[in-house]
Amino acid sequence: MNQNNNGTWVSWNENLTHNYKTLYKISSEKELQDIVRNSEKIRVFGNKQSSSDIASGAATLIDIKSYNQVLSYSDSEKTITVQSGIILGDLIEAIEAKGWCIPCLPDINTITIGGALATGTHGTSGKLLSEYIKNCSYILADGSIKEISAKDQLMDAFKVSLGVLGVLSTVTFQCESIYTLHIKEGPENDKEWLPKIKERLKKHDFLRILWLPHTNKGYVITGDKINPELKIKEELGSPFLRHRRKASKILYKYTHIFPWFTAIANKLLYKGFFSGTKEHKGSLYQATVTKSRGSTLELAEWTIGLEEFPKVFEELKTVINKWSNKSFIHIPMDIRFVYKDNSWLSYAYKKDTVTMGCVSRNAASADSYEAFKSIEKIFLKHGGKPHWAKRFKAKDSELSNVYEKWDDFKLLRKKLDPTNKFLNPYLTELFNEKTNN
Numbered sequence: 001m002n003q004n005n006n007g008t009w010v011s012w013n014e015n016l017t018h019n020y021k022t023l024y025k026i027s028s029e030k031e032l033q034d035i036v037r038n039s040e041k042i043r044v045f046g047n048k049q050s051s052s053d054i055a056s057g058a059a060t061l062i063d064i065k066s067y068n069q070v071l072s073y074s075d076s077e078k079t080i081t082v083q084s085g086i087i088l089g090d091l092i093e094a095i096e097a098k099g100w101c102i103p104c105l106p107d108i109n110t111i112t113i114g115g116a117l118a119t120g121t122h123g124t125s126g127k128l129l130s131e132y133i134k135n136c137s138y139i140l141a142d143g144s145i146k147e148i149s150a151k152d153q154l155m156d157a158f159k160v161s162l163g164v165l166g167v168l169s170t171v172t173f174q175c176e177s178i179y180t181l182h183i184k185e186g187p188e189n190d191k192e193w194l195p196k197i198k199e200r201l202k203k204h205d206f207l208r209i210l211w212l213p214h215t216n217k218g219y220v221i222t223g224d225k226i227n228p229e230l231k232i233k234e235e236l237g238s239p240f241l242r243h244r245r246k247a248s249k250i251l252y253k254y255t256h257i258f259p260w261f262t263a264i265a266n267k268l269l270y271k272g273f274f275s276g277t278k279e280h281k282g283s284l285y286q287a288t289v290t291k292s293r294g295s296t297l298e299l300a301e302w303t304i305g306l307e308e309f310p311k312v313f314e315e316l317k318t319v320i321n322k323w324s325n326k327s328f329i330h331i332p333m334d335i336r337f338v339y340k341d342n343s344w345l346s347y348a349y350k351k352d353t354v355t356m357g358c359v360s361r362n363a364a365s366a367d368s369y370e371a372f373k374s375i376e377k378i379f380l381k382h383g384g385k386p387h388w389a390k391r392f393k394a395k396d397s398e399l400s401n402v403y404e405k406w407d408d409f410k411l412l413r414k415k416l417d418p419t420n421k422f423l424n425p426y427l428t429e430l431f432n433e434k435t436n437n
């Protein structure tokens with residue numbers, strides 16, 4: 001075990017900083033248990049990539065990234081058991097080497113499994129990552145180990161639990177046989193793609209729409225499972241397309257001072273990077289997950305029932321297209337689809353759901369990014385839910401309106417952590433708890 005005293009914790013994009021008394025790097029479950037048992041206030045963090053202030057802000061911190069081993073496989077059941085600090089990219093490589101996959105992946109491979117599961121991380125055209133958990137073990141506030149299997153009712157509370165019910169120690173994922181997707185991408189007018197969502201969800205195995213605000217266009221990505229040997233006409237576009245993030249960074253550089261310039265930048269980015277078509281094939285991981293990030297950014301994401309989405313989308317579009325407000329939004333707004341589940345704090349609790357991302361490519365000026373405020377106002381009004389890892393202002397009173405199981409979750413939290421060991425100031429406010437931080 002490695003220990004550092006009296007330092008400063010800084011998040012990935014440097015938007016959040018906290019002083020700590022002790023920071024531990026651990027590599028065994030026993031170390032994890034001992035530290036949790038003996039700490040008054042503790043947070044565990046992964047790759048620090050969340051925009052919300054949930055990963056630090058306690059006297060004791062644990063960096064979980066060195067607790068990252070693959071523990072076992074079951075070939076007959078297609079399961080893999082790992083320690084919670086493993087990086088998603090390493091997990092997927094281990095799974096793909098077996099000829100398996102997890103059939104719904106987020107757009108980022110550098111996050112830890114502990115961080116991803118705690119915050120309800122999802123991909124598209126499938127379920128939250130946490131729905132693929134078969135068994136897991138948590139270290140509770142008193143240092144004891146709690147084993148939970150998919151059959152236990154408690155699993156629905158633990159699956160997405162913001163690291164406030166305990167620390168995830170190990171997890172067994174139920175995998176499926178790997179498959180190959182034939183991906184087709186191209187732009188469409190909003191009038192075309194919006195009414196086709198349900199039809200496309202039935203027709204395709206993968207659907208994602210990168211909406212391009214202030215252009216009236218969406219960039220539609222569909223994927224169909226094919227025989228891996230099938231020859232397709234591959235079209236990856238010009239090598240220039242690789243520079244999209246760099247070009248965005250330059251074009252948006254001063255949009256915190258001149259927000260209206262975003263509308264012009266978006267039209268240029270559309271012409272340069274989204275007006276062509278592409279066709280390719282690969283595993284879900286190869287074909288859809290971004291493997292490198294050149295720039296820092298700040299994110300919000302809101303979710304809404306599939307049925308309500310078209311109405312909310314039109315309202316959002318009307319609001320942001322008014323030049324009288326400053327809600328100009330950087331490209332793209334990522335529209336994805338998550339199928340219903342039973343997890344208490346899931347965005348898709350008992351409802352098929354659409355998720356809509358909102359990015360500020362100037363992380364440092366994200367506090368004044370008007371778009372985050374507008375999107376929150378509109379989605380909350382229609383019963384939308386925020387992504388736990390991303391930026392939002394809603395707290396207990398708003399969240400209790402949109403989460404049917406909010407109060408049950410709070411009761412369980414209080415029972416498992418009566419001294420609020422796992423609450424930092426942000427989470428204390430979120431759950432409307434009183435505590436000495």
Ligand SMILES: Cc1cc2nc3c(=O)[nH]c(=O)nc-3n(C[C@H](O)[C@H](O)[C@H](O)COP(=O)(O)OP(=O)(O)OC[C@H]3O[C@@H](n4cnc5c(N)ncnc54)[C@H](O)[C@@H]3O)c2cc1C
Nearest residue numbers: 046047048049050106107111112114115121122163168389
């Ligand atoms: C560029 C980018 C792309 C993204 N793409 C997607 C996407 O496609 N889909 C999506 O849903 N999200 C996405 N996210 C959000 C991302 O999945 C979350 O922010 C995730 O939590 C980051 O993992 P991390 O390892 O950095 O966790 P951290 O930010 O370090 O921690 C997140 C939370 O998990 C808790 N935690 C960490 N480990 C444990 C553990 N072992 N036990 C209990 N709690 C723990 C922490 O205390 C904290 O509350 C994206 C974020 C970025 C920056």
